[in-house]
Amino acid sequence: xxxxxxxxxxxxxxxxxxxxxxxxxxxxxxxxxxxxxxxxxxxxxxxxxxxxxxxxxxxxxxxxxxxxxxxxxxxxxxxxxxxxxxxxxxxxxxxxxxxxxxxxxxxxxxxxxxxxxxxxxxxxxxxxxxxxxxxxxxxxxxxx
Amino acid sequence: xxxxxxxxxxxxxxxxxxxxxxxxxxxxxxxxxxxxxxxxxxxxxxxxxxxxxxxxxxxxxxxxxxxxxxxxxxxxxxxxxxxxxxxxxxxxxxxxxxxxxxxxxxxxxxxxxxxxxxxxxxxxxxxxxxxxxxxxxxxxxxxxxxxxxxxxxxxxxxxxxxxxxxxxxxxxxxxxxxxxxxxxxxxxxxxxxxxxxxxxxxxxxxxxxxxxxxxxxxxxxxxxxxxxxxxxxxxxxxxxxxxxxxxxxxxxxxxxxxxxxxxxxxxxxxxxxxxxxxxxxxxxxxxx
Numbered sequence: 001x002x003x004x005x006x007x008x009x010x011x012x013x014x015x016x017x018x019x020x021x022x023x024x025x026x027x028x029x030x031x032x033x034x035x036x037x038x039x040x041x042x043x044x045x046x047x048x049x050x051x052x053x054x055x056x057x058x059x060x061x062x063x064x065x066x067x068x069x070x071x072x073x074x075x076x077x078x079x080x081x082x083x084x085x086x087x088x089x090x091x092x093x094x095x096x097x098x099x100x101x102x103x104x105x106x107x108x109x110x111x112x113x114x115x116x117x118x119x120x121x122x123x124x125x126x127x128x129x130x131x132x133x134x135x136x137x138x139x140x141x142x143x144x
Numbered sequence: 145x146x147x148x149x150x151x152x153x154x155x156x157x158x159x160x161x162x163x164x165x166x167x168x169x170x171x172x173x174x175x176x177x178x179x180x181x182x183x184x185x186x187x188x189x190x191x192x193x194x195x196x197x198x199x200x201x202x203x204x205x206x207x208x209x210x211x212x213x214x215x216x217x218x219x220x221x222x223x224x225x226x227x228x229x230x231x232x233x234x235x236x237x238x239x240x241x242x243x244x245x246x247x248x249x250x251x252x253x254x255x256x257x258x259x260x261x262x263x264x265x266x267x268x269x270x271x272x273x274x275x276x277x278x279x280x281x282x283x284x285x286x287x288x289x290x291x292x293x294x295x296x297x298x299x300x301x302x303x304x305x306x307x308x309x310x311x312x313x314x315x316x317x318x319x320x321x322x323x324x325x326x327x328x329x330x331x332x333x334x335x336x337x338x339x340x341x342x343x344x345x346x347x348x349x350x351x352x353x354x355x356x357x358x359x360x361x362x363x364x365x366x367x368x369x370x371x372x373x374x375x376x377x378x379x380x381x382x383x384x385x386x387x388x389x390x391x392x393x394x395x396x397x398x399x400x401x402x403x404x405x406x407x408x409x410x411x412x413x414x415x416x417x418x419x420x421x422x423x424x425x426x427x428x429x430x431x432x
Contacts, residue, residue: 014395073357079360081297081354087178088391090393090396130191
């Protein structure tokens with residue numbers, strides 16, 4: 001059995017760490033899949049899917065690391081007008097941070113629930129907000 | 145407070161009622177890969193950089209393309225839905241036979257706050273006699289005119305109509321009409337500066353993000369294309385913050401402008417006081 005659902009989120013700031021763990025848990029529970037896998041995949045190229053501990057200080061350290069690694073004022077090649085968009089790119093920082101964080105995560109499903117460590121939480125991280133964002137959650141496996 | 149003096153509400157969901165109309169707007173404006181937006185997403189973008197009000201600019205292309213990039217009725221409807229945050233302008237194609245009648249209807253019946261013209265898309269010279277009656281109508285009502293100037297990314301928009309020197313004679317004929325030539329008339333920035341220092345009723349806006357990052361672009365505009373003190377010394381009451389949404393993202397332009405050194409009074413003018421004076425024709429000493 002395969003169940004595909006979406007999580008929608010409107011970010012309100014330029015960079016935002018949004019914890020989607022409970023929504024993913026609910027989707028897994030309602031899917032009817034008892035044993036298998038759940039994949040959490042972002043639909044965007046300037047967001048990331050992160051698994052980490054849900055502490056503000058951890059979020060801060062991760063954000064600071066990425067900001068040092070991908071500074072806002074570097075001479076990015078993407079900072080120019082894009083004719084097929086009719087708009088200026090200027091979001092390389094988002095693309096590069098999103099690439100470093102990765103676009104998905106996966107967890108086992110057993111007994112109809114996610115199997116994960118006690119400190120593991122799932123985040124949608126927006127690096128080019130504010131924007132309306134979408135995450136796919138696909139649950140695959142046996143129903144018995 | 146920040147007022148965004150230049151946005152095109154092409155993707156605002158309440159006026160995205162059919163795909164054919166939306167496709168016309170996108171193809172005429174030359175913007176793709178974006179879709180209809182709800183108010184909460186629109187306001188999130190405004191709120192993140194403190195934009196309290198935005199001015200919506202329609203473009204009437206009746207005789208040049210057979211349609212409109214937002215009609216006057218749509219502009220009025222969007223303002224009715226969000227009074228206080230959205231300020232609607234009118235647009236009329238000067239070559240329409242009923243141009244003057246439609247402008248009077250838009251200002252007097254719909255209550256729109258000024259006239260938006262686009263000489264390059266509407267293919268008229270700013271001192272074309274066909275437009276003269278429209279300027280007179282605005283002057284009589286003490287409402288401003290925003291005219292797209294400089295380069296336009298829109299398809300089928302010859303730059304010769306956007307040369308700021310083309311505007312001088314109509315400016316001279318209308319010394320009491322508040323006129324904004326958009327985009328700093330880029331690439332004719334110094335010609336635009338010349339017009340502002342000659343004519344105090346002439347304004348421009350900051351929606352210039354044609355090359356480089358926002359930070360590089362704004363710093364170059366305010367410190368290289370112009371001398372680094374020209375704005376605050378010469379015409380600090382004549383430049384207005386503007387994003388040209390959906391072409392450029394407002395918060396990125398605002399973030400870039402925050403980094404350009406200038407006096408506080410000049411910055412206040414840039415972000416909102418000049419817009420209030422341009423829109424309503426009087427000085428505002430506070431954010432009230």
